[in-house]
Amino acid sequence: MKRILAMLAVAAILGLAGAAALVWQQYDELRHAALISPDADAEIIEVPPGSSLRATAKELARRGYLDSPWPLRLYSRYTGDAGRIQAGEYRIEPGMTAVALLGRMRRGEVVQHRLTIVEGWSVDDLLGAVASHEALEQTLPPDDPAALMEALGHPERHPEGRFLPETYRFPRGTTDVALLRRAYRAMEQALIEEWEERAEGLPLDSPEEALILASIIEKETGRADERRRIAGVFTRRLERGMRLQTDPTVIYGLGDAFDGDLRRVDLRTDTPYNTYIRDGLPPTPIALPGRASLHAAVHPEEGSALYFVADGRGGHVFSDTLEAHNRAVREYQLDGSRGEP
Structure with missing residues (x-):
């Protein structure tokens, strides 16, 4: 009998040892084995809101990662991570281990999507880009800038020019309003900073x-070396009581009536934005200006030029007098002189 008990004890010890070896092997694989091979492309797994580690582990196994x-x-029970994973999309990098992925889920290092707001866009361009982004949760009615400003808590403000062109990163499920609020606040901050340091x-x-x-400067040139120079022209015209006479404001005022070809009759069409026939600045911005244009607007380059015309190569020819400007117009524009720009 004693011999049988001894044999059973040995068997139990061997069984426990085998189980321990298996557990250790599995633990070692979690720490060192890659979920996908080092030469594979990264893959995405989503942890839905309220999902448990148990469900997540089951999904990883179902998809062949475990x-x-x-x-x-x-x-995860041993480490205490079982109840600490966060919902969201997670990128499984080539060569990543299960332990590394679990740590990423615990820290909430979710996939960041991107949307770039482009300098010179109109607010309609911006709303179109936001509405078409597949990772954003859409809560705003389409093509309704007034609804956007209402959602932001500024219904009295015209929406044009209020959102800073930058690349914004965000996790899937971010609302359109949340993203646009970030861009709105970023523009407010950038404008405050530039205004406080103005010339x-x-x-x-x-x-x-x-x-x-700044919005006018943004639409007039895409060249960094010209922004402050163009700002100087507009600043001197404002100081002398001259009309700005800038095509982009006229085009903005025409709205959908503009067909891509600015004609003489358009320059005589009265809208609040026609700076050929109205004094001073237009009533609102006409586009989304970037930081460089904001800086140029309050730090204009000194000089004497009062006119400029596109040179057909992406830049402009600047002139001090109307006579010199009209010569430049005849040289660089095929449709003849309009007089002042």
């Missing part, structure tokens, strides 16, 4: 006027 869900479940003696009475001028 041989079985139980080692990861056991490991002295500007013919601008408020940050709002600086934003309007």
Whole structure:
């Protein structure tokens, strides 16, 4: 009898040792075995809101990343991570282990999507890009800038020019309003910073006027080396009481009536944005200005030029007098002179 008991004890010890060896093997695989091979493309797995580690481990096994869900479940209970994973999309990098993925889920290092707001866009362009982004949760009615400003808590403000062009990163499920609120606040902050550091003696009475001028500069040139120079032209015209006479404001005022070809009759069409026949700045911005245009608006380059015309190569020819400007217009524009720009 004693011999049988001894044999059973040995068997039990061997069984426990075997089980321990199996557990250790599984634990070692969690720490060192890659979920996908190092030469594969990264893959995405989503943890739905309210999902448990048990369900996540089961999904990993179902998709072939794990041989079985139980080692990861056991490991997470041991480490205390079982109830600490966060919902969201997670990128499984080539060569990543299960333990590394679990740590990413615990820290909430979710996939970040991107949307780039482009300098010079209109608010309609912006709303179109937001509405078509598949990772954003859509809560706004389409093509309704007024509804956007209402949602942001500023229904009295015109929406044009209020959102800072930058690349914004966000997790899937972010609402359109949340993203646009970030861009709105970023523009407010950038404008405050530039206004506080503005040059002295500007013919601008408020940050709002600086934003309007910056939007015009943004539409007039895409060249970094010209922004402050163009700002200088507009600043001198404002100081002398000259009309700005800038095509982009006219085009903005025409709206859907503009067919891509600006004609003489358009320059005589009265809208609040026609700076050929109205004094001063237009009533609102006409586009989304970037930081460089904001800076140029409040730091205009000194000089004497009062006119400029496109040179057909992406830049402009600047002139001090109307006579010189009209010569430049005849040289660089095929449709003849319009007089002042």
